[in-house]
Amino acid sequence: MKGFILPVFCLWILVSCTQKEIEFGTIPENAYTDLAYIDTVSAQLSTVLLDSFATSSDSTFLVGRYNDPYLGTVTTKPFLQFSIPEAFSDIPSSAVFDSVELIVKTNKYYYGDTSKTQTIIVRELAEPIVSTYNSELFNTSNFLTKAQVLGSKTMRINPTSTDSFKIRLSNEKGVELFSKLRQKTSDIITQSEFINYFYGISLSVGDNDTSGVFGLNGAAGAFTMRVHYHTTIPLPEAAYIDFASIANEYAFTQIIPDRTGTGLIAQSPSISEIFPAATNGRVYLQPGTALTLKMIFPTLKGILNRENNGLVKLLKAELIVKPKYLSSDLYKYKLPASLGLATTNETNLVGSSLADASGTSTLSATPVIDEIYGIDNYYRFDVSGYINELLTTVGSEKSGFYLLQQSSIARSMDRLVVDATGGKESGVMLLLYVLNINN
Numbered sequence: 001m002k003g004f005i006l007p008v009f010c011l012w013i014l015v016s017c018t019q020k021e022i023e024f025g026t027i028p029e030n031a032y033t034d035l036a037y038i039d040t041v042s043a044q045l046s047t048v049l050l051d052s053f054a055t056s057s058d059s060t061f062l063v064g065r066y067n068d069p070y071l072g073t074v075t076t077k078p079f080l081q082f083s084i085p086e087a088f089s090d091i092p093s094s095a096v097f098d099s100v101e102l103i104v105k106t107n108k109y110y111y112g113d114t115s116k117t118q119t120i121i122v123r124e125l126a127e128p129i130v131s132t133y134n135s136e137l138f139n140t141s142n143f144l145t146k147a148q149v150l151g152s153k154t155m156r157i158n159p160t161s162t163d164s165f166k167i168r169l170s171n172e173k174g175v176e177l178f179s180k181l182r183q184k185t186s187d188i189i190t191q192s193e194f195i196n197y198f199y200g201i202s203l204s205v206g207d208n209d210t211s212g213v214f215g216l217n218g219a220a221g222a223f224t225m226r227v228h229y230h231t232t233i234p235l236p237e238a239a240y241i242d243f244a245s246i247a248n249e250y251a252f253t254q255i256i257p258d259r260t261g262t263g264l265i266a267q268s269p270s271i272s273e274i275f276p277a278a279t280n281g282r283v284y285l286q287p288g289t290a291l292t293l294k295m296i297f298p299t300l301k302g303i304l305n306r307e308n309n310g311l312v313k314l315l316k317a318e319l320i321v322k323p324k325y326l327s328s329d330l331y332k333y334k335l336p337a338s339l340g341l342a343t344t345n346e347t348n349l350v351g352s353s354l355a356d357a358s359g360t361s362t363l364s365a366t367p368v369i370d371e372i373y374g375i376d377n378y379y380r381f382d383v384s385g386y387i388n389e390l391l392t393t394v395g396s397e398k399s400g401f402y403l404l405q406q407s408s409i410a411r412s413m414d415r416l417v418v419d420a421t422g423g424k425e426s427g428v429m430l431l432l433y434v435l436n437i438n439n
Contacts, residue, residue, distance in 0.1 A: 035315070038432040041303050043295045045283045045420040045428060047274045048348050048402075050290035051266040056137035056252040060411045062288075063120065063203045064213035066112035070282065070327065070417050073258040074289060076213050079129060079143060080251045081200040082225055082243040084191050091182040091229065095239075098228040100174030102151060102167045102201075105217040110159040111413035112212025113332055119206035122151040122167055125199035129250040139255040139290070145202055154206075157214050169225070177227050181241055200250075213413055220247040253411060257289045264291070271348050276420035282324060283427075285336070286415035287405045293418060294344060295428055296400030300390060303432075313435040317387035320429040321379040321403065323367075327417035330371070336414040338406040339379050340364045343386070346398040353404065354386055364406050387432070 061078035068074065102122055123145035132141050151169035180188040187197040201223075203216075216222070223245035231237045245251075259265065263278040273294070276283055285293040321339070328335045340362055343351030354363040365379040383401075390396045405414060418427035 041430040043428040047283045048292045052138045052140045053290040054136040060218045061216040066212045075256045077204045077254040097178040100169045103224040105164045105222040107215040109215025116211040117156045118209040119154040124150045137252040281421045288413045293403040298397045315433040317384045318431045319381040322427045324417045324419045335367045336405045340404045341401045
């Protein structure tokens, strides 16, 4: 503990604490006081993971694969359906099919190395998409695809400038669709019949592509399957007909993490809590793969009672979360742009989100980045109100926080690696600013 003398009239918003009671907001009358801070409250850290998680009805998709030096390989693959074309004119018998292509809109998100090319592979589904459990689809859900590739393209996606990309699809499928469009068969003009004819598609990458994942727009119509043709009478004239993607409960992203060697192995069919001893002294946050960072402070009350024999008033409590040195960078392995906190306890269930000092907004923190040396990166939270609640609640030794990602991207791979070895170099520190009132 470190301390220094401060006149009482300079203090603000005080909390009083003895072994019997803690009061909040009272200014002491005793002038014999000293202000100090405590940085020896130990945080018990763990990584909580789900064996599977729902990804249906996603507003964004991910496609790609990347190798993470801490978390292994993550492979992502979107699945989606298409709607029948809007009303279109009759196609003359003299019209000629030209090509069919898939147009895909991106959403500018990426994680990993964007300097390399990847081969995007389009496959037609060989079975309908159906909910697998509780009317939902999960990151582990999978559906068979036809043996013949529908289309592919090797390209480099530049997240800052690539708004969309196009992939030429099989002429065989294009001729088939064009023939049905010209004849206006029932399975091309009735939605229910079309879904039974064309189940949908999935997008994947080549087996040797391990550089990064990219965000795709999941809104209705963000994917377009366009059939190009031209008429010949009286003069050649280009035309096309679109099949637009559907944003529904059957649109989902398959996310398969290979965590071999990381120690992150599910121990139960649902929620597993993994402690740092099994993960090389580290804990992790990556909501996109259902990894959540948990922290509790079992010694909190004992520290105050042991180090302060008189009356103690809590002025402020700050939580500092520091990424492990060199575990992140500005471009390839980006830190989450904003983090929040939610309550939890021994059940490992996510409780309510913490509010900021005003009580009207959710508490959040953006990373402070040391762009020169990469050493002093951190998130800082004012948790005074909640720490006071822990101090005044019986049996709160197993209560604490979950870190939560706050992002405009619904599905992302942003992650945080935290050193959990303990001591002052630990990635999580709880700083208590207190007023000791001498007896």
